[in-house]
Amino acid sequence: MLKKIPIEHLQIGMYVHDLCGSWLSHAFWRTSFAVDKPEILNKLRTGAVQEVWIDTSRGLDVPDSSPASAPPAALAAFTHDTTPATLGQELQRAAALCAEAHDAVLHMFSEARMGQAVDLNTADTLVSAVCSSVERHPNALISVARLKTADNYTYMHSVAVCGLMVALARKMGMDAAQVRQAGMAGLLHDMGKAHSRLEILNKPGALTDEEFKHMQQHPVKGYVMLQGVVEDEEVLEACLHHHERMDGKGYPHGLSAPNLRPITRMAAICDVYDAITSNRPYKQGWSPGVALQRMAQWCPAHLDAHIFETFVKTIGLYPIGSLVRLHSGLLGVVCAPAENSISTPHVVAFYDIAAQRMLQPAKLLDLNKLPQERIVASEDPAQWPFTNLEALWQKAAASAG
Numbered sequence: 001m002l003k004k005i006p007i008e009h010l011q012i013g014m015y016v017h018d019l020c021g022s023w024l025s026h027a028f029w030r031t032s033f034a035v036d037k038p039e040i041l042n043k044l045r046t047g048a049v050q051e052v053w054i055d056t057s058r059g060l061d062v063p064d065s066s067p068a069s070a071p072p073a074a075l076a077a078f079t080h081d082t083t084p085a086t087l088g089q090e091l092q093r094a095a096a097l098c099a100e101a102h103d104a105v106l107h108m109f110s111e112a113r114m115g116q117a118v119d120l121n122t123a124d125t126l127v128s129a130v131c132s133s134v135e136r137h138p139n140a141l142i143s144v145a146r147l148k149t150a151d152n153y154t155y156m157h158s159v160a161v162c163g164l165m166v167a168l169a170r171k172m173g174m175d176a177a178q179v180r181q182a183g184m185a186g187l188l189h190d191m192g193k194a195h196s197r198l199e200i201l202n203k204p205g206a207l208t209d210e211e212f213k214h215m216q217q218h219p220v221k222g223y224v225m226l227q228g229v230v231e232d233e234e235v236l237e238a239c240l241h242h243h244e245r246m247d248g249k250g251y252p253h254g255l256s257a258p259n260l261r262p263i264t265r266m267a268a269i270c271d272v273y274d275a276i277t278s279n280r281p282y283k284q285g286w287s288p289g290v291a292l293q294r295m296a297q298w299c300p301a302h303l304d305a306h307i308f309e310t311f312v313k314t315i316g317l318y319p320i321g322s323l324v325r326l327h328s329g330l331l332g333v334v335c336a337p338a339e340n341s342i343s344t345p346h347v348v349a350f351y352d353i354a355a356q357r358m359l360q361p362a363k364l365l366d367l368n369k370l371p372q373e374r375i376v377a378s379e380d381p382a383q384w385p386f387t388n389l390e391a392l393w394q395k396a397a398a399s400a401g
Contacts, residue, residue: 015059090140112194192222289322289378
């Protein structure tokens with residue numbers, strides 16, 4: 001059973017399931033581990049983390065403690081203001097929102113595992129908060145939500161797909177009700193994983209055929225779970241069919257394009273993008289630019305080509321965090337989108353390929369204002385020895401206008 005406790009109640013012998021608060025603010029490379037040494041306990045108690053989720057099935061419980069607390073009311077504070085913000089301003093709010101949203105989704109999954117109905121009030125509030133963030137700046141939340149760890153992937157994937165669905169729906173010109181509908185489908189699409197076996201869900205390696213068949217059941221489990229509380233049939237269908245393919249070779253029912261609603265096709269694209277750009281227990285995620293290249297090859301057999309084209313316009317031809325090669329022979333990482341172009345973003349140039357040296361300091365380039373400079377290719381970070389790309393774009397984006 002999962003319980004959320006103040007950090008001062010943490011003891012040696014407990015098992016930390018997750019750390020509360022922004023994962024950008026603590027020094028732990030994993031967020032799920034046993035507290036089995038005094039130095040680990042001391043590091044947690046003296047750090048920035050104020051609360052943790054413990055798993056009492058894998059470690060000690062807190063005497064006379066209550067079940068996991070409900071999501072914090074602070075989530076509602078993110079729903080009211082829709083005033084446009086700069087990328088730097090919204091990145092800070094998005095990081096705080098993601099921390100609250102992570103706790104809310106973790107609570108929803110925990111309740112579902114115990115047989116409780118999904119709390120739609122919490123889901124509605126979370127979708128409203130995501131919609132407000134995307135309205136303030138369309139790129140901030142989806143960029144921050146990609147920075148999940150392998151340990152908190154299941155929960156943050158739901159938040160990230162919610163944000164991507166909201167942004168995509170807005171770009172497709174949907175009205176406010178349809179945008180919220182898309183966000184709800186994104187948030188709930190993987191709820192069936194609450195009834196997947198944890199040792200398979202978190203397995204740090206390839207699944208066996210039997211294990212893969214077990215995981216293929218999660219859309220049906222989610223549909224059955226949500227039927228009693230979700231009245232919107234389109235949301236339910238997106239949860240049930242987001243792993244179907246346009247050519248009919250997906251699961252669970254092998255449906256093809258004529259039988260897949262637009263919202264389901266949208267969910268398939270957003271789910272795949274976040275999955276392949278995220279670090280998982282069994283593999284490192286691809287960079288955003290590499291992911292879009294691969295996804296383009298999967299159209300139209302797997303993904304809807306027309307909606308994918310709009311998706312690219314939503315997040316940019318070179319999304320924030322992409323490693324790119326410039327015409328001048330420099331390498332850079334995309335840190336902000338251009339106002340009116342998907343191909344001329346702001347880039348932090350940091351490496352001279354010909355000279356094989358880092359630039360000191362790195363150069364912030366607005367390609368929209370530099371006609372002689374342009375991106376000539378997306379680069380795969382796995383082919384380069386750089387380990388600080390995320391820090392580079394975050395630092396530059398924090399000051400972006």
